[in-house]
Amino acid sequence: MTVTTRAGLKQARGPVxxxxxxxxxxxHPISHNEFLRETxxxxxxxxxxxxxxxVTAGADLAEQVLVNRDRTFANGPAWSHFIGPFxxxxxxxxxxxxxxxxxxxxxxxxxxxALRRYHAVMAPHIRRNLAQLSDAWVDGGQPVRxxxxxxxxxxxxxxxxxxxxxxxxEEQEQVNKAFIAAVRAGTSVIRKPIPGGPWARGLKARAFLxxxxxxxxxxxxxxxGDDLFAQLCRAQSEDGDEFSDDDIVNxxxxxxxxxxxxxxxxxxxxxxHLAKHPDWQEQARAESMAAGDLDYDGxxxxxxxxxxxxxxxxxxxxxxxxxxxxxxxxxxDGYHIPSGAFVTVSPYMNHYLPxxxxxxxxxxxxxxxxxxxxxxxxRLAFEPFGAGVHKCIGMHFAGMQVRAIxxxxxxxxxxxxxxxxxxxxxxxxxxxxRDGVPVRLERL
Ligand code: HEM
Numbered sequence: 170m171t172v173t174t175r176a177g178l179k180q181a182r183g184p185v186x187x188x189x190x191x192x193x194x195x196x197h198p199i200s201h202n203e204f205l206r207e208t209x210x211x212x213x214x215x216x217x218x219x220x221x222x223x224v225t226a227g228a229d230l231a232e233q234v235l236v237n238r239d240r241t242f243a244n245g246p247a248w249s250h251f252i253g254p255f256x257x258x259x260x261x262x263x264x265x266x267x268x269x270x271x272x273x274x275x276x277x278x279x280x281x282x283a284l285r286r287y288h289a290v291m292a293p294h295i296r297r298n299l300a301q302l303s304d305a306w307v308d309g310g311q312p313v314r315x316x317x318x319x320x321x322x323x324x325x326x327x328x329x330x331x332x333x334x335x336x337x338x339e340e341q342e343q344v345n346k347a348f349i350a351a352v353r354a355g356t357s358v359i360r361k362p363i364p365g366g367p368w369a370r371g372l373k374a375r376a377f378l379x380x381x382x383x384x385x386x387x388x389x390x391x392x393x394g395d396d397l398f399a400q401l402c403r404a405q406s407e408d409g410d411e412f413s414d415d416d417i418v419n420x421x422x423x424x425x426x427x428x429x430x431x432x433x434x435x436x437x438x439x440x441x442h443l444a445k446h447p448d449w450q451e452q453a454r455a456e457s458m459a460a461g462d463l464d465y466d467g468x469x470x471x472x473x474x475x476x477x478x479x480x481x482x483x484x485x486x487x488x489x490x491x492x493x494x495x496x497x498x499x500x501x502d503g504y505h506i507p508s509g510a511f512v513t514v515s516p517y518m519n520h521y522l523p524x525x526x527x528x529x530x531x532x533x534x535x536x537x538x539x540x541x542x543x544x545x546x547x548r549l550a551f552e553p554f555g556a557g558v559h560k561c562i563g564m565h566f567a568g569m570q571v572r573a574i575x576x577x578x579x580x581x582x583x584x585x586x587x588x589x590x591x592x593x594x595x596x597x598x599x600x601x602x603r604d605g606v607p608v609r610l611e612r613l
Contacts, residue, residue: 174505178504182213183215184215191215191217198596211502222492223513228519228547229502230501230514233501234493235559240265243265243493248492252355254371255371255426258416259419259420259423271412272558274406275401276562279565284566285464287569288468289465291329291330292464295326299322299581315605315606315608317605319432319437320430328345330396330397331425333398343377344378347378347381348426351375358597389402432487432570434485435481439478439571440584440608442480445590449532453474456472456473456474457576460576465569468569468572483520483553486520488553490514490517491516495509496508516555517596519550580613582610584609584611586606586609
C-alpha cells in the first residue's frame with residue numbers, strides 16, 4: 170500500500186531488515202535488485218551500515234540526482250560517512266562552489282598534453298613489468314590470479330606516474346602498505362578505531378601518507394617533473410589560483426585511491442570476459458599485434474579493445490553506487506525525500522536494465538559499435554564514470570592506462586579459464602573477485 174505525505178508525495182517503501190537483503194545483494198546482485206525494484210518500485214529504502222538509504226533505479230532518477238541542477242544533493246556528507254577519515258578534503262568530498270574552485274585547478278593536471286606525458290612514463294614500465302611475469306605462472310605452470318597481477322602493477326605505475334619520487338624498494342613498500350591500509354579501512358565492516366583493527370590501521374596510514382607527501386613537497390615545488398604530483402604543484406586556474414600545501418597532500422592521497430581499485434577491477438573484468446570469450450580475445454589480439462608499439466594516440470585508436478573495455482565496465486561497474494545526501498527536503502519521481510537523507514544511484518544495477526540494454530547479462534562488445542550504440546539509449550544509460558559536476562576527472566587517464574596494459578598483455582600472452590568457470594564477484598564495497606580470477610597463461 171502506498172502511503173502519502175501531507176504534500177501528496179509518496180513515502181518510499183522497503184524491507185524492514187536490511188541485512189538479509191544486503192547479503193542477497195552481495196551474492197546475487199542483479200536478480201535481487203530486480204526483486205527489490207519489482208516489489209518496492211523505482212525508489213526504495215534500505216538500511217545499510219546503520220544508515221537508511223533511498224536507493225534509486227533507472228537512468229531518469231540517476232540523471233536527476235547526479236546532474237543535480239538545483240544543488241539539492243551533496244557529495245561531502247555522503248562519501249565522508251564511508252571514507253571521510255582516510256580521504257578527507259579529497260575533491261570528491263567537496264561540494265558546490267568550493268568543489269568547482271578545486272576542480273578548475275585540478276583539471277590542469279588532466280589535459281591531453283599531461284596525459285601524453287603520463288603515457289610516455291608509463292609505457293616502458295608496463296612492457297617491462299608484463300614481460301617479467303614469473304615463469305612459475307606460464308606455459309602449464311600454476312594458474313595466475315590476474316586481479317593480483319593488475320593490482321601490483323597499477324600500484325607500481327601510480328608511484329611512478331603520480332608520485333615520481335625516487336624511492337628505495339623498502340620506502341615503496343611502506344607507501345604501498347599505508348595506501349592499502351587506508352583503502353581497506355574505508356571499506357571495513359567494523360568502523361571503530363579498535364587497536365590493531367582496520368580502522369585504527371587506516372588512521373595511522375593516513376598520518377603516514379600525509380607526512381610522506383608533505384616531506385617531498387618542497388623539492389617537488391622546486392624541481393617540477395612530468396608526474397601528477399608535480400602537475401598539482403604548478404596547476405593554476407584561469408584566474409591564477411593554485412593549491413596550498415594542504416590541498417596538494419589531500420588531493421594526492423585521494424587521487425591515488427580513486428585511480429587504483431577502479432582501474433584494477435576494470436582490467437580484471439576485461440581479462441575475465443576475454444578468457445570466457447576466446448573469439449573476442451583473438452580479435453583484440455589481432456588488432457594489437459597489427460598495431461605494434463603504440464604512443465598515446467595509437468592506444469586510444471584501438472577500436473576492438475575500446476568496445477571490450479566499455480562492455481567489461483558495463484557488466485562490472487567499478488564504482489557500483491554513488492551516494493549523496495539531500496541538503497534540503499525534496500522529492501524524486503513523486504517520492505518524499507527528507508532533508509539529510511542518503512540517496513544512492515547505482516551504475517552497477519542500471520547497466521543491467523533490460524529497457525536500456527537488451528539481453529543485459531550477455532557479453533556483447535558490439536553494443537557499442539556505431540550501428541548499435543546502446544549506450545546512447547539514454548543520456549545516463551552508460552554511467553561507469555558518473556555524471557554531472559563530479560564526473561570522473563581521471564576518465565581519460567583510466568582509459569589510456571587500461572588500454573595500454575591490455576594491449577601489452579594481448580601481445581605477450583594468451584589466457585584461458587575452464588568453460589564452467591564463473592568469477593565470484595563481491596559487491597560489499599567496490600567490486601572485487603574473491604578468487605583473484607585464476608587463469609592459465611601461455612607466452613606467445
Ligand atoms: C576505470 C577507472 C575509473 C572509474 C570507473 C572511475 C569512476 C569514478 C566515478 C563513478 C566517479 C564519480 C563519483 C561520484 O559522483 O560520487 C569518479 C570520480 C573521480 N575520479 Fe574516477 N574512476 C576511475 C579512474 C580514475 C582515475 C585513474 C583517476 C585519477 C587519475 C580518477 C580520479 C577521480 C576523481 C578525482 C574523482 C572526483 C571528481 C570530482 O568529484 O570532481 N578516477 N570516478
